[in-house]
Amino acid sequence: MKLLVAVVLLCFKNIYAYNYTVKYIDVPVDHFSFTTNATFKLKYLINDSFWIDDGPIFFYTGNEGIIENFAENTGFMFDKAPMFNALLVFAEHRYYGESLPFGNLSFSTPAHLGYLTANQALADYVYLINYLQTEHSRSAYLNKVPVVAFGGSYGGMLASWLRMKYPASVIGAIASSAPIWQFQGLTPCENFNRIVTDVYKTALEEDCSDPLQKSWKIIRNLTSTDAGKSWLSTEWKLCTPLKTAADVNTLVNWFSEILINIVMVNYPYPTSFLAPLPANPVRSFCNKLTGVEVTDDKTLLTSIGAALQIYTNYTETTTCNNINQTAAALGEAAWDFQACTEMIMPMCSDDNDMFENYAWDFNDYATNCNKKWNVRQTLAELPVLEFGGKDIGAASNIVFSNGLLDPWSSGGVLSNVSSTVSAVIIPEGAHHLDLRGENPADPKSVTEAREFHVSNIRAWISEFYNSRDTNYFKKSVLYEKIKYTHASV
Amino acid sequence: MKLLVAVVLLCFKNIYAYNYTVKYIDVPVDHFSFTTNATFKLKYLINDSFWIDDGPIFFYTGNEGIIENFAENTGFMFDKAPMFNALLVFAEHRYYGESLPFGNLSFSTPAHLGYLTANQALADYVYLINYLQTEHSRSAYLNKVPVVAFGGSYGGMLASWLRMKYPASVIGAIASSAPIWQFQGLTPCENFNRIVTDVYKTALEEDCSDPLQKSWKIIRNLTSTDAGKSWLSTEWKLCTPLKTAADVNTLVNWFSEILINIVMVNYPYPTSFLAPLPANPVRSFCNKLTGVEVTDDKTLLTSIGAALQIYTNYTETTTCNNINQTAAALGEAAWDFQACTEMIMPMCSDDNDMFENYAWDFNDYATNCNKKWNVRQTLAELPVLEFGGKDIGAASNIVFSNGLLDPWSSGGVLSNVSSTVSAVIIPEGAHHLDLRGENPADPKSVTEAREFHVSNIRAWISEFYNSRDTNYFKKSVLYEKIKYTHASV
Numbered sequence: 001m002k003l004l005v006a007v008v009l010l011c012f013k014n015i016y017a018y019n020y021t022v023k024y025i026d027v028p029v030d031h032f033s034f035t036t037n038a039t040f041k042l043k044y045l046i047n048d049s050f051w052i053d054d055g056p057i058f059f060y061t062g063n064e065g066i067i068e069n070f071a072e073n074t075g076f077m078f079d080k081a082p083m084f085n086a087l088l089v090f091a092e093h094r095y096y097g098e099s100l101p102f103g104n105l106s107f108s109t110p111a112h113l114g115y116l117t118a119n120q121a122l123a124d125y126v127y128l129i130n131y132l133q134t135e136h137s138r139s140a141y142l143n144k145v146p147v148v149a150f151g152g153s154y155g156g157m158l159a160s161w162l163r164m165k166y167p168a169s170v171i172g173a174i175a176s177s178a179p180i181w182q183f184q185g186l187t188p189c190e191n192f193n194r195i196v197t198d199v200y201k202t203a204l205e206e207d208c209s210d211p212l213q214k215s216w217k218i219i220r221n222l223t224s225t226d227a228g229k230s231w232l233s234t235e236w237k238l239c240t241p242l243k244t245a246a247d248v249n250t251l252v253n254w255f256s257e258i259l260i261n262i263v264m265v266n267y268p269y270p271t272s273f274l275a276p277l278p279a280n281p282v283r284s285f286c287n288k289l290t291g292v293e294v295t296d297d298k299t300l301l302t303s304i305g306a307a308l309q310i311y312t313n314y315t316e317t318t319t320c321n322n323i324n325q326t327a328a329a330l331g332e333a334a335w336d337f338q339a340c341t342e343m344i345m346p347m348c349s350d351d352n353d354m355f356e357n358y359a360w361d362f363n364d365y366a367t368n369c370n371k372k373w374n375v376r377q378t379l380a381e382l383p384v385l386e387f388g389g390k391d392i393g394a395a396s397n398i399v400f401s402n403g404l405l406d407p408w409s410s411g412g413v414l415s416n417v418s419s420t421v422s423a424v425i426i427p428e429g430a431h432h433l434d435l436r437g438e439n440p441a442d443p444k445s446v447t448e449a450r451e452f453h454v455s456n457i458r459a460w461i462s463e464f465y466n467s468r469d470t471n472y473f474k475k476s477v478l479y480e481k482i483k484y485t486h487a488s489v
Numbered sequence: 490m491k492l493l494v495a496v497v498l499l500c501f502k503n504i505y506a507y508n509y510t511v512k513y514i515d516v517p518v519d520h521f522s523f524t525t526n527a528t529f530k531l532k533y534l535i536n537d538s539f540w541i542d543d544g545p546i547f548f549y550t551g552n553e554g555i556i557e558n559f560a561e562n563t564g565f566m567f568d569k570a571p572m573f574n575a576l577l578v579f580a581e582h583r584y585y586g587e588s589l590p591f592g593n594l595s596f597s598t599p600a601h602l603g604y605l606t607a608n609q610a611l612a613d614y615v616y617l618i619n620y621l622q623t624e625h626s627r628s629a630y631l632n633k634v635p636v637v638a639f640g641g642s643y644g645g646m647l648a649s650w651l652r653m654k655y656p657a658s659v660i661g662a663i664a665s666s667a668p669i670w671q672f673q674g675l676t677p678c679e680n681f682n683r684i685v686t687d688v689y690k691t692a693l694e695e696d697c698s699d700p701l702q703k704s705w706k707i708i709r710n711l712t713s714t715d716a717g718k719s720w721l722s723t724e725w726k727l728c729t730p731l732k733t734a735a736d737v738n739t740l741v742n743w744f745s746e747i748l749i750n751i752v753m754v755n756y757p758y759p760t761s762f763l764a765p766l767p768a769n770p771v772r773s774f775c776n777k778l779t780g781v782e783v784t785d786d787k788t789l790l791t792s793i794g795a796a797l798q799i800y801t802n803y804t805e806t807t808t809c810n811n812i813n814q815t816a817a818a819l820g821e822a823a824w825d826f827q828a829c830t831e832m833i834m835p836m837c838s839d840d841n842d843m844f845e846n847y848a849w850d851f852n853d854y855a856t857n858c859n860k861k862w863n864v865r866q867t868l869a870e871l872p873v874l875e876f877g878g879k880d881i882g883a884a885s886n887i888v889f890s891n892g893l894l895d896p897w898s899s900g901g902v903l904s905n906v907s908s909t910v911s912a913v914i915i916p917e918g919a920h921h922l923d924l925r926g927e928n929p930a931d932p933k934s935v936t937e938a939r940e941f942h943v944s945n946i947r948a949w950i951s952e953f954y955n956s957r958d959t960n961y962f963k964k965s966v967l968y969e970k971i972k973y974t975h976a977s978v
Contacts, residue, residue: 032521034830034864035603114524126874165654167884168877341523375523385615388657393956394885395656467882 018071018078020045020090025131027094029101029115031123040094040101042124045071047081047088048136055085056461057132057147059170061125061162062090063155064338065330066097070155073273075437077150080454084461087136087145091128093121093158096331107333110375116334117342119386122162125149129169146464148457149173152432153408154335154343156400161387164395172397172460174453176432180400182345182411184380186389189348189360191410197353199263199282199405208286209354211300212259216252216356218297223248231298236305239320247323254323255304256355258311261326264431266405268441274327276314279441285310340369341377342386345411396420397463399456401449403429422456424449507560507567509534509579514620516583518590518604520612529583529590531613534560536570536577537625544574545950546621546636548659550614550651551579552644553827554819555586559644562762564926566639569943573950576625576634580617582610582647585820596822599864605823606831608875611651614638615658635953637946638662641921642897643824643832645889650876653884661886661949663942664902665921669889671834671900673869675878678837678849680899686842688752688771688894697775698843700789701748705741705845707786712737720787725794728809736812743812744793745844747800750815753920755894757930763816765803768930774799829858830866831875834900885909886952888945890938892918911945913938 024041045067058077062070071090081088092099095116100106107113133144149170151159156178163173181187200209222228223242232251233241242248261274266282278284288307312321325332339345346362349355362380370376379385392413400413401424408431415423426434428443434450513530534556547566551559560579570577581588584605589595596602622633638659640648645667652662670676689698711717712731721740722730731737750763755771767773777796801810814821828834835851838844851869859865868874881902889902890913897920904912915923917932923939 030522032606032608033519033603034606035600037865111524114522117521117523119521130870130874166877167882168880169874376526381619385619385658388655391657393656396883 018047018075019049020047020071020088025128027124027127031120031127038101041099042094042128043067043092043098044128045088045090047078050081050085051087051136052085054137054145055087056145056171056457057129057136058084058086058088059125059129059132059147059149060088060090061121061149061151061155061158062093062096063151063153063158064093064096064335065327067092067099068097069273070152073271074150074152074435076435076450076453079437080450080457083454084457086148087132089128089132091125093155094124095334095337107337110373113337113373114375116337118158118161118338118383119165121158122165125158125162126166126169146171146461148460150176150435151178152176152435153178156432160395160398160400163398164387164392167396171464172399172456174399174401174435174457176401176435177403177406177408177412178400179345179408179411180387180392180413181390182408183383183389184344184346184362185384187346187411189346190350190353192347192407193349193353193355195407195410196260196263197355199266199407200259200286200354203280203282203286204290206286206290208282208289211289211304213354215255215300215304218300219252219255220248222297222301223251232301235298235302236308237318237320239322251323252356254321254326255308257326258308259355260407262311263405263407266430267433267436268428268443269439271436274330275311277311278314281310337373337375340366340373341375342382344377344380344383346380392417392421397456397460398422399424399453401426401429401432401434401453403427403431403433403446405429406431422452424452507536507564508538509536509560509577514617516613516616520609520616527590530588531583531617532556532581532587533617534577534579536567539570539574540576540625541574543626543634544576545660545946546618546625546634547573547575547577548614548618548621548636548638549577549579550610550638550640550644550647551582551585552640552642552647553582553585553824554816556581556588557586558762558819559641562760563639563641563924565924565939565942568926569939569946572943573946575637576621578617578621580614582644583613584823584826596826599862602826602862603864605826607647607650607827607872608654610647611654614647614651615655618658635660635950637949639665639924640667641665641924642667645921649884649887649889652887653876653881656885660953661888661945663888663890663924663946665890665924666892666895666897666901667889668834668897668900669876669881669902670879671897672872672878673833673835673851674873676835676900678835679839679842681836681896682838682842682844684896684899685749685752686844688755688896689748689775689843692769692771692775693779695775695779697771697778700778700793702843704789704793707789708741708744709737709845711786711790712740721790724787724791725797726809728811740812741845743810743815744797746815747797748844749896751800752894752896755919756922756925757917757932758928760925763819764800766800767803770799826862826864829855829862830864831871833866833869833872835869881906881910886945886949887911888913888942890915890918890921890923890942892916892920892922892935894918895920911941913941 022043023046024043026039027042029038029040030036058081060070060074060077067090077088094101095106101115102112105112129147137145147170149159149162156175157180159173160175160178160180163170197209200212201207223232229242242251262281262285265271265273265277266280269279271277285307289303312318346360348360349358351357366377398421402409402412402414403426406429413423414425426445426449428445433446434453511532512535513532515528516531518527518529519525547570549559549563549566556579566577583590584595590604591601594601618636626634636659638648638651645664646669648662649664649667649669652659686698689701690696712721718731731740751770751774754760754763754766755769758768760766774796778792801807835849837849838847840846855866884906887910891898891901891903892915895918902912903914915934915938917934922935923942
C-alpha cells in the first residue's frame with residue numbers, strides 16, 4: 001500500500017507544488033453505537049501558511065481516494081486562502097489512502113468493512129473539526145473559528161451533507177459536481193450515459209460517439225473466438241490476455257469506464273487527476289478516430305486502441321493495460337463496497353446512448369453485491385431516507401456547482417433551491433473544474449463560478465460573526481478587521 | 490417483562506380512554522454500519538379514526554419508557570387530530586417497552602446494548618415514517634403525506650432533532666419541555682436543582698424547601714447507626730431494610746428523585762404519569778410538612794415519610810417502598826445507560842438549593858458508568874457535537890415549549906431562535922403540561938401555548954403544500970380542501 005501511495009504521489013505532483021503537512025487524529029471506528037471503543041488514525045493534510053488573525057478553516061471533505069490526490073487537484077482552496085487568511089485542511093475519507101480502521105484487515109469481512117459509510121465519514125469530519133477549532137484558536141476572545149466545507153464529486157456530496165446534518169460544525173459548503181440526486185427514484189438511470197454520449201457527439205465536427213456505439217457488437221463478435229480474444233489482447237496491449245467470457249465483460253467495463261473518465265476530466269489544459277492527460281482529452285481521443293472506416297471491424301478496434309492510449313499512456317511509460325483498474329489514485333474496491341451498500345446510484349444504458357445496452361435491476365445488483373461483499377442491501381432508497389432526496393428546502397448556505405460537460409451533472413442540483421441554497425452552472429466545465437486552481441485556459445464561466453463561491457463564503461463568514469452574541473467582548477473589533485481584510489482583496 | 494407491561498398499563502389507563510392499535514415494524518438494529526443485518530420489531534401505536542383525505546401524520550417520537558404511557562399522557566395529539574384529519578402514531582423508543590433489539594439479551598453486554606443511542610432511535614423513526622407514508626396514502630395523486638413530530642422531555646429532544654437532522658421526513662416539530670441544552674458547557678449544572686428548590690419554596694406560604702434542605706444531614710447522622718437505619722426503614726416503609734452505607738446512598742437518591750419527580754408532574758389536576766398523584770402534588774406534599782418542629786430530627790423524618798406517600802402511595806395500595814425504583818413506567822436501566830454514554834447531563838448541587846451537596850465531576854461520572862455498563866465515555870460534549878449545542882440557527886419549523894415550574898426548563902430553549910424556531914413559555918406549567926389533554930383546571934398560559942402549537946402546525950402544512958411542485962395535478966384541489974377544513978375549526 002505504501003509503495004502505491006508513493007508512486008501515485010510522484011505521478012500527481014504537479015507544477016503548482018501545493019504544500020501541506022501530513023497529520024493524523026484518532027477517531028472512533030463507530031460513531032453511532034457503543035458496541036466498540038476501537039479508534040483508528042484518520043489522516044489529514046494541513047497548511048497554515050495563509051492563516052492569520054483567526055481566519056476561517058477551509059475544510060475539504062475527502063472522498064474516495066488518497067487525500068493527497070484531492071489536495072493536489074483542489075487549487076481553488078489554495079488560491080483563495082490568502083484572501084480569507086484561511087487555514088487549509090484536507091481530511092481523508094475512512095477506508096481510503098492510509099485511513100484504514102483495521103489496517104490490512106480493513107477489507108476482510110463485513111465486521112471490519114461495515115463501518116465504511118457516508119454518515120461515519122461525516123462524523124469523522126465533525127470530530128476533526130471540533131479538534132481543529134479547539135486547538136487552532138490563537139486568541140482567547142474567540143473560542144471557535146468558522147469552518148467552510150469544500151468538496152468535489154462524492155466529496156461535494158459529503159460537503160453538502162455535512163452542512164445539512166451538522167450546521168453547527170460548518171457555516172456553509174461549496175459542493176462541486178455533487179450528484180446528491182443520483183439515487184433511486186430521483187433521476188432517470190439513463191441520463192448519465194446520455195450526457196457522456198453528447199460530449200463525444202459534439203467534441204469535433206464528426207460525431208465521435210458513432211464508432212464507439214458500434215464498437216461493442218464488434219468486440220463481442222470478435223472475442224467470441226480464441227483467435228479474436230488473442231488479437232484484441234495484443235492490439236489493446238492488455239497485461240493479461242483475455243481468456244474467458246468474464247474477462248471480456250471486464251474489458252467492456254474497463255473500456256466503458258475509461259470513456260466516462262475521459263469525459264469527467266475533460267479539462268481545457270493538461271492534468272493528472274484520474275490519469276495524466278492532455279488538454280481537452282475527449283477531443284484528442286476523438287481525433288484518433290476521425291475518418292475510421294467502420295465497415296472494417298479490426299481497423300475500428302485498432303483505432304480505438306490507439307485512442308485509448310490518450311488515457312492509459314499519455315506519459316508513454318505504460319507497458320501494458322491492466323483492465324482491472326481505471327484510476328489508480330481512487331480506492332476502487334472501497335468505493336465498490338460503498339456503491340453496493342449505501343451510495344447506490346442506478347445507471348442504465350439504451351439505444352439513445354453510445355454504450356452497450358444494460359438495464360437497471362436493483363435485485364440483480366444487490367445479488368451481485370452480496371456475492372462480492374457478503375452484504376445484501378434491500379433498501380435501494382436508503383440514501384434518500386438518510387439525506388432527504390429532493391426535499392432539501394430546509395438546508396441553507398450551500399452552493400451546488402455543476403459543469404454541463406460533466407455526466408455527473410445528471411444527478412446534480414441544477415437550479416436554486418432557496419435564497420441560501422444556490423446552483424451554479426458552468427456550461428464549459430467538466431467534473432469539478434471550479435475546484436481546480438486558476439489556469440489561463442479557464443473558460444469565463446468557471447472564473448465566474450469561483451467568484452460566486454467567494455462571494456458566498458464572504459457572506460457566510462459575515463453572517464457567522466453577526467449572529468454571535470452581540471455582547472461578546474472585542475467581537476466588533478475582530479469583525480472590523482475581517483471586513484477590512486476582505487475589502488483589501 | 491410482559492407482566493410488568495400489563496400492570497403498568499392497568500395503572501395508567503385513565504378516564505380519557507385514548508384508543509390505538511398496537512403494531513410492529515422490522516427495523517435494522519444498526520442503521521449506521523453494515524457490520525450486521527439484524528433487525529428487530531419496533532412497536533408503534535396507531536389510531537386512524539380521525540384520519541381522512543390524506544391528512545397529516547401526527548408522529549410522537551417515543552422516549553425512555555413503554556410507549557403506551559406516553560400515548561396516554563399526550564392527549565393534545567388526540568384533542569387536535571380531528572381538526573387536522575390527522576393519523577396518530579406513537580413510536581416506541583428502542584430498548585424500552587417491548588422494543589428490545591435482542592429480547593432478553595438486550596441488556597447483557599455492550600455488544601447488545603451499544604445500539605441504544607438517540608441517533609439510532611431517530612433513524613428508526615425515519616424508517617417508520619417512510620413506511621407509513623408509503624402505506625398510508627389513500628389517493629394516487631399524493632405520494633406523501635406531511636408528518637408533524639411531537640415529543641415531551643427526551644421525546645421532545647428527539648422530535649426537535651428529527652426535524653434538524655431529517656427535515657425531509659418531518660415538516661415541523663412540537664418539542665415540549667425538551668432540555669436540548671442540558672449538556673456539557675451549555676448550562677450550569679446547578680440550575681436544575683435551583684428550580685426544584687424554588688418550586689418547593691413557593692408552593693405554600695411557608696418555605697417547604699427549608700425542612701427538606703435540613704433533612705439530608707439528619708438522615709446521614711441517623712443512619713450512621715444500625716438502630717437508626719432500622720428505625721428509618723420502618724418509618725419510611727422500605728421493602729428491604731437499610732443495611733449498608735451503599736443502601737443509605739440509594740435511599741438518598743430515591744428520596745431526591747421523588748422530590749424532583751413530584752415537581753416534574755406538578756399538574757393542576759390528578760394524573761398518573763410517573764405515579765398516581767393528586768392535583769398540585771407539591772402543595773399536597775408541603776402541606777404534610779407544615780408546622781413541623783425541625784429541632785426534633787425524628788419528627789421531621791416521620792413527617793417527610795408521610796409526605797412521600799403522596800407520591801408512593803396515593804392509591805393506598807402500596808405495601809412497601811422499593812428504593813430502587815421511582816417511576817415504574819420508565820425504563821430506568823436503559824436510561825441510565827443512555828445517560829452514561831450519550832445523554833450526559835451534568836447535574837450538581839450546592840448551598841443555594843435544598844439538596845445534599847454534590848459536585849459534577851465528569852471523570853468520576855464516567856468511571857462509575859464504566860463500572861456499571863463496561864463502556865467508558867471520554868467525550869462529555871458528544872451530544873453537542875452530534876446535535877449542535879446552542880448553534881441551532883440553521884434549524885426551522887420547531888416550537889420549543891417550557892413550563893417555568895419544570896426543572897428541565899433549565900436546559901430548554903427559552904427564547905426565539907429565529908422566525909421559524911420559536912420558544913413558548915408556560916409560567917404555570919410543569920413538565921410538558923401542554924402535551925396533555927385539555928382539562929378544566931388548565932391555566933390560561935397552557936391553553937395559549939396549545940393554540941400557538943396549532944397555528945404553527947397549520948403554517949407548516951400550508952408551507953408543505955405550497956412548496957410542492959405547482960404543476961402537480963389536482964394539488965390545488967386538495968389544498969383548497971385542506972384550507973376549508975382548517976377554516977372550519
